[in-house]
Amino acid sequence: MSDVGSDIESDAWVADSGLFIACGRQQNNKYTALRRFAHRNGISFVIPQRVYAELGGAPTRSTPGQTPINSAIDAGWVTVADELDYTNGAVAAVMDSVRRFIAQASNRSEDQIEKADTALAGVAMQLLDSSNAASVTVVTTDTDAGKGVVRAIEAQGFEGQIEFKNGFDLIEEIT
Numbered sequence: 001m002s003d004v005g006s007d008i009e010s011d012a013w014v015a016d017s018g019l020f021i022a023c024g025r026q027q028n029n030k031y032t033a034l035r036r037f038a039h040r041n042g043i044s045f046v047i048p049q050r051v052y053a054e055l056g057g058a059p060t061r062s063t064p065g066q067t068p069i070n071s072a073i074d075a076g077w078v079t080v081a082d083e084l085d086y087t088n089g090a091v092a093a094v095m096d097s098v099r100r101f102i103a104q105a106s107n108r109s110e111d112q113i114e115k116a117d118t119a120l121a122g123v124a125m126q127l128l129d130s131s132n133a134a135s136v137t138v139v140t141t142d143t144d145a146g147k148g149v150v151r152a153i154e155a156q157g158f159e160g161q162i163e164f165k166n167g168f169d170l171i172e173e174i175t
Helices: 003-009 017-023 029-041 049-056 068-075 089-106 115-129 143-155 167-174
Strands: 012-015 045-047 078-080 136-140 162-166
Touching (some): 017 029, 017 049, 017 068, 017 167, 029 068, 045 049, 045 115, 049 068, 089 115, 089 143, 115 136, 115 143, 136 143, 136 167, 143 162
Parallel strands (some): 012 045, 045 078
């Protein structure tokens, strides 16, 4: 273990599919370490509905009849976020900003950016804007998405309340 403890002060942790994909099957030591980390620190990773849809298609060979993400939800260390409120101007603004940021950083067209990446920003903004969280840590293996989320949410006046944690780094620190 290393200095992950300094990051645990966040009220909410929003995670992308890359974190769970990098952990692998439920029997994998990385998956077990992530589960232990969440339980030990009282964290329930919040995943956007789009991320849940991505992970719900996991191969059935993981655990017959049960995908790893459903097992994590059943165990209480992962929750699926509420539907995004696209009528909330701040939510729409951060999602648009993240899409532009990722497109520019990766030299891709905006229409090629995954909607799950922008949903991370939407969920984080919704949690902060509704006062359901005083601070949010976004965990993703996509550095451009993570940086874009922080920049977009800080531009909405939430400086110091949003943090990006690289999912690969988190896994390495806890295993």
